[in-house]
Amino acid sequence: MAISHGFNKTEAATSVSAPVSVNSGLQVIVGTAPVNLLADPAAAANTPLLANTFKEAAAAVGYSDDFAKYTLCDAISASFQVMGVAPVVLINVLDPAKHTTEMKTKSVQVNDGVAEIGETGILLGTLVVKKETTALVANEDYTASFNDDGTVNIAIVTGGKGDGATALTVTGSILDPTKVTAADIVGGVNASTGAETGLEVVRQVFPKLGMVPGIILAPRFSKDPLVCAAMQAKCRKINGVFDAVCYIDIDSSTTGAKKYTDVAGQKVKQGATSREAYALWLYGKIGTAIYSGSALAAAATVYNDSLYNDCPNASPSNVSVPISAACMEDGTEVLMDQEQGNVLNEQGVATFIRSGDFVVWGNETCCYPKNTDPKDAFLCVRRFFNHTWTQFVLSNQSKLDKPMNKKRLQSIIDSENMKGSVYVSTEVCASYSMKADPDRNTAAELVAGHYSFYQYCTPFPPFKQINNTMEYEAGALASALSL
Template sequence: MAYFHGVHTSEQATSVLAPVQVAAGLPVIIGTAPVHLAEDGAVNTPVICYSYQEAVSQLGYSKDWASYTLCEAIYSEFQLYAVSPVIFINVLDPAKHKTAVTDSTGHSVSKEKTVTLTDPVILSTLQVKPSAGGAAATAETDYVAAYDDDGNCVITILEDGTLGEAETVYCDYDKVDPSAVTSDDIIGGVGSDGNTTGLELINNVYPMLAQVPGLLLAPGWSEDPEVMAVMVAKASNINGLFKCLVLTDINTAQVKKYADVNMWKNGNNYTGTDQVVCWPMVRQGDDIYHLSTALAGVIGVTDSNNSDVPYKSPSNERLQATGLCLTDGTEVVLGLEQANLLNSQGICTGLNFNGGWKTWGNFTGCYPSNTDVKDMYIAVRRMFNWDAATFILTMWQMVDKPLTKRFVQTVVDTEQIRLNGLVSRGFLLGARVEYREDENPVTDMLNGIFRIHKYFTPPVPAQEIEEIAEYDVDNLQSLFETA
C-alpha cells in the first residue's frame, strides 16, 4: 500500500440489495387497430400507453370493435377501469391488409364543395379525378383530404384548383381491409428478413420497454384454439425467464349454453396452468366486451388497491357491466348454481347476486385436472410469476460476481428481507430462504451454479365460508330462573 498520512474513507457495496419493482398485472394486448387514423401508426411493435389519448395517437380508434379488436381494450382499460400503463401490439398493416377500389360511378360534390368517403381510405393512395378515365388531380393544390371524427375520409375541393367547377369526382384508392388479417398474423413469427411479428413480439417487450408482461390478451382472437395454444406457449417462457397469465375466451358464437362450456373447453385444450378461461361476454350499455378484456381491467384495479402485489384474487370484484351476453347480443342469465358449476370446471364468469355485477371464479384453466395449489388458483399462480420476475431482475446485478460467502449471504439476506416485508404486510402467510448444501453439489459450484431454496405461502382465496348453527338446549334452563 502506498504511504498515507492523515484521515481517509472507503466504501463497500451494501450487503442487501434494493428489490426491483415489477408491475404485476401489466397487460400486453395483441390485435388489430385502425392505424390509418393514427398520427404514428404503430405496426408490429410493442407500444406502451399511459392514457386514452396516447393510445389513440399511436393506434387510432374506431367503434367498429369487431374489425379493430384493440379498440375494445383501449376503451375498457382507460375509460371503464382507468388503469395504466397498457402495452399494445397491432398486427394490421395497411401496406399489406388492403383492397383496391376503382370508382366508375363517381361521387357528387356537395354545395360545401366536399365529398365524403365512408371507406377506411389509405390517404397516400387516394386519386381524385374529374372523370373515370381522367388524370388525377393534385393533393393540396386541387383538393385536401383528411379524416373526420368518425373516421370518414372528407375531400374538400379547392376553388382555385382544376376541380373547382366539378359537380362529380371519381375517387380511386386502396382501403384498409381488417378482414384480411388472419390468425397467422396474430401468431406471427420471425420472417426471412429478420422482422418479428405477432405474438413473437412478446419477447421484445422487456428489451424495448423495460417492462415485464403480467397479462397477455388477444380479445376476439383468443377464442381460436390455435392462437390460444401459441399464447400459452409464449407466455410460459418470455425471454427464457419470465411467465405471465394468459386471459382467454371461449367462443360464444359456438357455445351458447353454460352446460356446453366444459366440453368445448376440454375439447379445445383450454387447460393451461398460466391460463384463465372466460365465458360468456359482458354488456355495458350498448357495448359488448370479451370477458377477458373486462377481467384485465378488474385485475388492474385490484392490484392497484393492493400496492401492486397480486395476492388478492380478482374474483368477486366489481365488474363494469350491465349484463352477460353472447357475441350476437343474446342475453345470458346465470344463477349462483350455474356460475359455481362453471367455476368447478376451471371457468371464470360473471355474477349478479349480491352487490351488483362481479367477476366470479378463482381457478386457472388447469383445474380440476391439476389441483396443485400453486397452479390451480389464479392469485397464487400470479404471485409465483410476479415473485419470480422480481427475484430475477433484482439478482441480475449479482450475475458473474465471485461466488463467496459474502455473495451467498447477500443473496439470502436480500431475498429474506424482501419476503419478510411481504409477510408483515399480509401479502404472504410466511416465507423463508435457505442455502442448502445438498442442493449445491461441488460439481455445480465448479460450474458457477448457485442455488437458494425459497419457501413461501401466498394466501388462498376463502371461496367457501360456512357457519355451523346448533340449537343449544342448555339455554332452556333460563326459563326456570327467577327475575
C-alpha cells in the same frame, strides 16, 4: 365594447381522471386496430407500442368503437375508459401491406367545397381523386381528413384543379380486418430478415420497453384453438426468463358454447389446459358496446392489483365490473347466477355473475380440476409466483458474472428475506423466505460458477367458501316466554 363590472366566471371542461398505474399485471395485447387513421399506418404493424393513457393508445394505433373489427380497441376501452388502469402494450397485426381490399369507384357530391366519403378504413395514401377525368393532387388540389366516425372529408383547395367541382370520383384501398387470421395473431419469424410478427413480438417488450409482460391478451381471437395454444406457450420463459399468464375467451358464438353446460366441452376443444391460462365465458355489455370477457377481466385484475399496492396476491374473482349485462358474443344477454357460475368454476372457467353489481366469478386457472396444486390452480397464487420471480431476476441481474463470493451470495438471501418479512407482516403471505440449497451446491457446481437457493413462498389462497351451521334453539323459547 362591453364594460366589465362585478363578477365574471368561466368554466373549463372537466379533466379525465388519470388511470391508475400498475406494473405487476402489465397487459400485452395482440390484435387489430384502425391504423389507417395514423400518419404512417405501416409503422404501427407488428411492433410493441406502450400507452399510458387513452389518448396515447389512440395516437399509437388509432381508435374505433367497432370492437368486433378492431380488437385492440376492445381492450383499450376496457382498460382506460371502463376500469381506469394503465399502462398497456399494444401489438397490432393489421398490416396495410397485406390486409386491405380495393374500394369500388365512388362518385361523391361536393357541398360548399367539401365532399364526404362514407367509408371507414380508407388508407389516405392510396386515394385517387378525380374531377371528371382530371386527377387531383393531395395537399395541392385537395386535403383529406378523417371525421370522428372514421369517414373521410375531401376539402377542395381554392384555385386548384378541383375548384368549382360539384362531384368527384374516388378510388383507393381500405383496411380489411376480416383478412386477419389466427395465423396472423400467432405470427412467426421471417427466416431471411428475422422480422417477428404476432405473438412472437411479445419477446420484444422487455428489450424495447424495459417492462415485463404480466398478462397476455388476444381479445376475441383467443377463442381460436391455434391462438389459444400459442398464447399459453408464449407465457412461459419470455426472454428465456420471465413467466406470464394469459386471459382466454371461451367461444360463445353460434359455433361455440351457446349455454353454460356447453362450456366444459368448448374449453377442451380450444385446448385451454395450462396453469398460465385464465378462461372467461361470456362478454360484457355497457350500453350498446360489447366487450370481450378477457379484456374486461384483465382490466379488472389490474385494477384489483392497484388496491393491493401493485401486488397480484389477490384474486380477481368477485371484483366488480361496471357492465349492464353479461352476454354472448353477439350481444344476447345471459342471466348467470352463482350456482351456474360455480359449475363453470369447477371446470376451470370464470364468468360474470350478478352479485349486487356484476362481478368476475372464478379463481381457478385452466389446469383445474386436473391439477389442484395451489401454485398452479389458483390464478392469484400463480400470478404471485410469477411476480416475485420477476422481481428477484430484476433485483439481482446486476450481480450476475460478478465474483461469486460469500458476501454477494448472502446479500441475495438477506434481500429476499427482508422482502419476505414485509410480505408476512402485511399478510400478503403466510411465509416467504430464502436459504442456500446445500444439496445442490456441490463442489462440481461451485467450480462451474453455479449456486442454488431454495425459497419458500406461501401466498394466501382466496377465501372461496364460508360455512355456517344454523340451529333453531328451542330451549330459548321457555326462557323468553316465562312471566
